[in-house]
Amino acid sequence: MQIPLSVMDFLDRAELVYGDRVGIVDEAAQPAASWGDLTYRRVAELARAQAAGLDRLGVGPGERVAVVSHNSARLLTSMFGVSGHGRVLVPVNFRLKAEEVSYIVEQSGASVLLVDPELAEPLAGVVAKHKFVIGADSDALLYDFDHAPRRYAIDENDTATINYTSGTTARPKGVQLTHRSIWLNATLMALHFGAGDRDVYLHTLPMFHANGWGLPFSLTGLGARHVVLRKVDGAEILRRVERHGVTFLCGAPAVVQMVLDAAADWDGPIPGRDRVRMVVAGAPPPTSVVQRMESELGWEFMQIYGLTETSPVVTVNRTRAEWDALPAERRAEKLVQAGAPALGNQVRVDGQGEVLVRSNVVLEGYWQQPAATAEAIRDGWFHTGDGGTLTDGYLSISDRKKDVIISGGENVSSIEVEDCLYDHPAVAEVAVIGVPDAKWGETVKALVVLKPGAEIGEADLIAHCKQRLAGYKSPTSVEFRESLPRTTTGKLQKFRLREPYWAGRERGVN
Template sequence: MQTPLTVMDFLDRAELVYGDRVGIVDEPAQPAGSWGDVTYRRVAELARAQAAGLDRLGVGPGERVAVVSHNSARLMTSLYGVSGFGRVLVPVNFRLRAEEVAYIVEQSGASVLLLDPEVADALAGVPARHRFVLGEESDRELYAFDREPVRHPVAESDTATINYTSGTTARPKGVRLTHRNLWLNATLMGLHFGASDRDVYLHTLPMFHANGWGLPYVITGLGGQHIVLRKVDGAEILRRVAEHGVTFLCGAPAVVSMVLAAAETWDGPVPGRDRVRMVVAGAPPPTSVIERVERELGWEFLQIYGLTETSPVVTVNRTRAEWDGLSTAERAERLVRAGAPSLGTTIRVDEEGEVLVRSNTVLDGYWERPDETDAALRDDWFHTGDGGTMTDGYLTISDRKKDVIITGGENVSSIEVEDCLYDHPAVAEVAVIGVPDEKWGETIKALVVLREGADADEEQLIAHCKQRLAGYKAPTSVEFRQTLPRTTTGKLQKFRLREPYWAGRERTVN
């Protein structure tokens, strides 16, 4: 017998086995109005009502529903109320500017747009056939409790979500993830990190980001509890760890730094010692930071490497029995690696040093971009664009082959930033690179050649970018050059531009 793997499996089990348990504790300060404590039975009722509401609007199977929202119980419920009933959820980064969101809504063909109240004014000009600002009023329109939803057939090969990611092009690409992709990724995350019904999971990770790395699904299916955190703050994370008995959280290295900074001024023992495990991805932090997590917080540090295109898990690094007798520093040296392949994943490093992946979590393709799909999945391998090495079964990421900067866990296409700077009348040439930063991993630096006779300073060029791009995509520094190095064919030699900033480091990513 074979039955399709779909995201509804997780919520169906939670309702059946843990129906009376509080499944979600919503952020109390939601501008849309907090849902408070929500049982799994109520989450399932809300998901069905949302699906029925979409039926009432005439939104058919396969249609896309875009949502731009901070972490919330409403967003998490949509993972099931939209995808679980045959439609496609498009979670959008709430930090993007109106032009960027408009492109995603148009390119995905989303017929429904759901907006967090905090972004509603900024995105007022983004069109969609059905447009709602999330809140009590829209709840009455979106959730139809008086009718049963249509159970559209859902195959595991159907697209469940389209997640947009910055890559080697100026425009983000829509990553088509199937129900099978998401089901297996979530199950792998739960397996490798030992999730159970005793877990209390704090959503420090944005739910829009690769669907919260799959944790919203597996924690639900296993009956754990979700604590929704709307905005990341180190002291607030510690407070919620103490208040709710949090056992599990995820985040980029910048989140680790925030927590460590808050712990320095925390009144009393740091909460969660010998109880909390924290999964980090985006870029490995320095070994000294890993040591501090173990020593100062008493939390277990774990690491994954992945991409939106891989749902996202590719590798897992967690301390193992053989390392128990090692010192904290020795363990940190091992944990700083990207990790070993997750179960069912095969990794190969090709002759050019690029990391290639085969796995059931690899994307089905890019939305309406067949050429880029073929390029990424050529020769039956997914080409990550990252450079690395494999030693004793563990992957270390050493370089980034594709033109992407990862700052604070967010991907930024350097080409997109360059295109923006080229729109400035004073700019003749520009190269955008990532440079090391202790807090954010990398920050964005623009190397600029001005037009003859033109004048512009660093502040003006940064402001120019901030007016047109999401704030995190804008350069944090600008250097002016007379020329930029190019090959004889005119290709920009970014590796030469990067070298001085990464000198003395083993890796050219941070």
């Protein structure tokens, strides 16, 4: 017997087994009226009402519904009300400008657009056949509780969501994730990180980002409680952990740093000690961050590596029995590796040092971009564009391939240099890039944000690196910045940092 996998499987089980349990605690402080505490039975009712509302609008199976929203119960429910009932959800990064959102709506062919009230004015010029500002008024139009939704046959290979990647120089591409890829990714996340019905999950990760890494699906199916957080703030994270008994959350290294900074001013014991586990991704964190999470917060550090194109989980890393007796620093060095392939994933590194993936969680394709799809998936392998090494089954990401600095014929990993600079007590943030150099081709440049009140000179930071790294790896220059550009999930936008130094050149290497 073979039954098609569907994202609706997760909510169907939650309604059946945990119908009377509070499944979602909506964000209270939001411009749209909060939905408050929702039982899983109510979540299922809302999803069906949303599907019936789309029927009433004439939005048929396979049509795209775009949502530009901060984390909210409405967005979480739409993963089932839209995708679970035969349409395609297009969750859009709420930090994008109007022109970028317009491109996504147009390129995806979305016939419905839902916009967060906070974004109504800046996105006023974005058009769609059916456009709504999220709130009580749109609820009355979009949710039909008087009729049962039409039932559409869903094949597991149908596209469930289109998630747009943040491009570097080109327009973003729409990643088609199927019901099958989402289902398997969600199951892998729950399996590898030990999720269960006693978990309380805090949504510190944007739900639009690779569908919240798939955890909205898996944790719903297991009957866990979702606590929605609209905007990330270190002190607020600690307050929610304490108030709701949070056990599980996710985020980029920058989110970890926010929590660590807030913990320094926290009055009383740090909430969640020996209870909370946090999955970190988006960039390889410094070893000091891992050690501080364990020692100062008492939270368990876990890591994944992946991309939107892989749903996103490729590798997972969690402390194992063999590491228990290791000194904290040595264990941290193990944990900052990207990890071992998740169950069912095949990972290898080709002769050029690029990480390749073969898996059921790899994208179906880029929406209406067959040439880009053919370029990314070649000979049965997805080409990540990341450089890395495999040692004893564990993957380490050395850099984005295009970010590797080649100085005097020697490869320099910017991550290694960044890790060294992060160890300096005056450094809050750092990005290392390659810039053109007449003698060496490229040379290493560090862009540094200092901690409040810290004072240090360029020469001192260069000397700090030269004490720990080979001379060719050490920065030849340091610039001090007020801030560094990041994506919503905390990933450094190095292409923006490099642009001024490579302007006017035909190639981005020298």
